[in-house]
Amino acid sequence: xxxxxxxxxxRRRFFSxxxxxxxxxxxxxxxxxxxxxxxxxxxxxxAEAAGASGEFFRTSIAISNRGATSVFFYVIAFPExxxxxxxxxxxxxxxxxxxxxxxxxxxxxxxxxxSFRNSIEPDPAKPAVGFLExxxxxxxxxxxxxxxxxxxxxxxxxxxxxxxxxxRGSEGFLxxxxxxxxxxxxxxxxxxxxxxxxxxxxxECGTTGGAPASVRLSSFWSNGxxxxxxxxxxxxxxxxxxxxxxxxxxxxxxxxEDCRIAIFSPVNFFAYASIVDGGTSDPTFVAGQPQ
Amino acid sequence: xxxxxIDRGRVLAALFLFLxxxxxxxxxxxxxxxxxxxxxxxxxxxxxxxxxxxxxSGEETADVGYLVFATGESTCARPTVLPPTIPxxxxxxxxxxxxxxxxxxxxxxxxxxxxxxHARARTFDAAPAGTYGQSVPVLRKDDFAxxxxxxxxxxxxxxxxxxxxxxxxxTSASCEAGNSFEATVTLxxxxxxxxxxxPVSVPSWxxxxxxxxxxxxxxxxxxxxxxxxxxxxxxxxxxxxxDNRTGDPTFVSPDF
Numbered sequence: 001x002x003x004x005x006x007x008x009x010x011r012r013r014f015f016s017x018x019x020x021x022x023x024x025x026x027x028x029x030x031x032x033x034x035x036x037x038x039x040x041x042x043x044x045x046x047a048e049a050a051g052a053s054g055e056f057f058r059t060s061i062a063i064s065n066r067g068a069t070s071v072f073f074y075v076i077a078f079p080e081x082x083x084x085x086x087x088x089x090x091x092x093x094x095x096x097x098x099x100x101x102x103x104x105x106x107x108x109x110x111x112x113x114x115s116f117r118n119s120i121e122p123d124p125a126k127p128a129v130g131f132l133e134x135x136x137x138x139x140x141x142x143x144x145x146x147x148x149x150x151x152x153x154x155x156x157x158x159x160x161x162x163x164x165x166x167x168r169g170s171e172g173f174l175x176x177x178x179x180x181x182x183x184x185x186x187x188x189x190x191x192x193x194x195x196x197x198x199x200x201x202x203x204e205c206g207t208t209g210g211a212p213a214s215v216r217l218s219s220f221w222s223n224g225x226x227x228x229x230x231x232x233x234x235x236x237x238x239x240x241x242x243x244x245x246x247x248x249x250x251x252x253x254x255x256x257e258d259c260r261i262a263i264f265s266p267v268n269f270f271a272y273a274s275i276v277d278g279g280t281s282d283p284t285f286v287a288g289q290p291q
Numbered sequence: 292x293x294x295x296x297i298d299r300g301r302v303l304a305a306l307f308l309f310l311x312x313x314x315x316x317x318x319x320x321x322x323x324x325x326x327x328x329x330x331x332x333x334x335x336x337x338x339x340x341x342x343x344x345x346x347x348s349g350e351e352t353a354d355v356g357y358l359v360f361a362t363g364e365s366t367c368a369r370p371t372v373l374p375p376t377i378p379x380x381x382x383x384x385x386x387x388x389x390x391x392x393x394x395x396x397x398x399x400x401x402x403x404x405x406x407x408x409h410a411r412a413r414t415f416d417a418a419p420a421g422t423y424g425q426s427v428p429v430l431r432k433d434d435f436a437x438x439x440x441x442x443x444x445x446x447x448x449x450x451x452x453x454x455x456x457x458x459x460x461x462t463s464a465s466c467e468a469g470n471s472f473e474a475t476v477t478l479x480x481x482x483x484x485x486x487x488x489x490p491v492s493v494p495s496w497x498x499x500x501x502x503x504x505x506x507x508x509x510x511x512x513x514x515x516x517x518x519x520x521x522x523x524x525x526x527x528x529x530x531x532x533x534d535n536r537t538g539d540p541t542f543v544s545p546d547f
Binding site: 060062063064065066104105106107108109110146147148150152155157158159160161162163165166181183184190220222223224225258259260277278279280282284285286287289291 | 342344346348380381382383384385386407409411413415418420421422423424425426441443444445446452479481482483484485514515516517519534535536537539541542543544546
């Protein structure tokens with residue numbers, strides 16, 4: 001039987017993993033006081049969960065090394081906060097589950113959501129939705145990592161899905177007190193709908209003390225007229241907040257063709273829409289654009 | 292409520308005007324590039340279309356110019372004329388339906404965006420049951436890989452279930468090279484080993500299309516693979532990984 005520490009290489013990995021766990025542990029208790037989180041590439045949403053039309057979504061992540069020497073990295077998964085979940089975001093991060101792996105120069109490691117879903121939701125009967133951080137053990141190696149993510153459903157007829165962008169370090173987050181625009185969004189009688197995700201990075205934990213941020217959603221027809229009262233939601237800081245069927249949520253009862261959602265956040269954030277085709281259930285990822 | 296949209300007749304009129312006055316392109320605002328668009332049939336019964344959405348966050352109607360170019364052609368010799376424009380009222384979102392309908396089957400688009408105007412694009416397979424699609428980014432100058440840098444496309448698949456196509460778009464800077472230049476495309480297996488390498492001709496200020504690079508100059512099927520592209524001029528390479536069964540494309544952007 002193989003032991004976890006059967007070679008010097010594995011001992012190195014184990015101790016590196018332990019050191020990272022200790023380092024992350026130190027961040028747990030003090031993150032809300034403004035500590036800088038490890039340099040990482042963020043995948044703002046990952047899932048292993050059933051969709052609204054009965055399909056089952058999984059996540060595949062390819063991590064490649066474009067550097068000249070091997071990179072050891074950790075994949076750390078965090079759950080989304082929902083109404084009935086424990087108050088747990090990356091602000092009070094739990095380092096029990098970092099998955100360490102090495103990628104050699106030019107090589108690509110592919111990780112399926114089955115490898116991290118337990119970190120997000122241990123109960124296989126429940127949906128596992130959250131976000132990931134890919135963190136090199138040596139922060140200076142962050143530029144060498146390339147991360148590509150696809151969330152997809154596999155059916156008897158094949159797969160369909162969407163690309164999820166990687167956010168490198170603090171790039172890609174809009175500063176607080178500004179608005180992101182999601183436009184060309186759809187809702188119709190065929191079942192086409194738009195889901196929205198709001199990701200507030202862990203670096204904002206110090207700003208709010210880990211408390212949720214009040215984020216305002218405003219919805220507009222394609223001609224620019226607002227079509228419902230603005231909706232304020234409490235968004236997770238240091239995590240992902242999802243709003244399924246956003247037009248239904250803000251109160252638009254009928255179709256909404258080429259509509260727009262404006263999202264204002266008091267803290268740094270990233271927002272996206274996922275437009276789900278009513279006929280095929282295929283999602284299309286739409287990144288928010290700063291106004 | 293459907294709100295404002297550009298109908299097909301208007302697009303055709305704009306294209307006719309564009310053809311009448313001879314050619315591309317006297318843009319005045321910020322030029323952005325939609326690196327890929329299509330109108331035509333693909334493999335395995337796919338039917339490709341593209342749509343573009345334009346949102347005006349300003350307080351006055353914005354006239355957005357747009358031009359469509361064919362894959363494989365340099366546009367360095369484009370005459371300077373006014374492009375067709377789309378009026379976008381303040382606060383409104385206008386959809387440009389199928390802009391390649393009367394143009395090339397495959398190509399790329401330039402938009403002239405006044406201040407405060409934003410755009411996004413989607414290319415999709417119009418399947419009988421509905422659509423399978425991918426967002427296509429709208430690029431500004433900074434989004435192109437600098438000359439000599441290595442752009443990496445990770446997570447490529449070539450199998451009986453998936454195919455991968457490669458596109459390389461260049462900027463006006465490459466017109467100094469003449470009508471075209473060579474990019475080096477290197478295919479890597481999951482262990483980093485080189486499984487294929489080839490020079491690819493890229494039209495200056497144009498778009499190159501490489502169908503099935505792993506089949507054409509690689510070692511065939513490849514999962515968890517990678518494409519590296521290096522060129523002497525700024526480029527934006529991207530891949531589309533297509534499920535052969537559903538026709539669903541996934542856009543893969545470069546990292547550089």
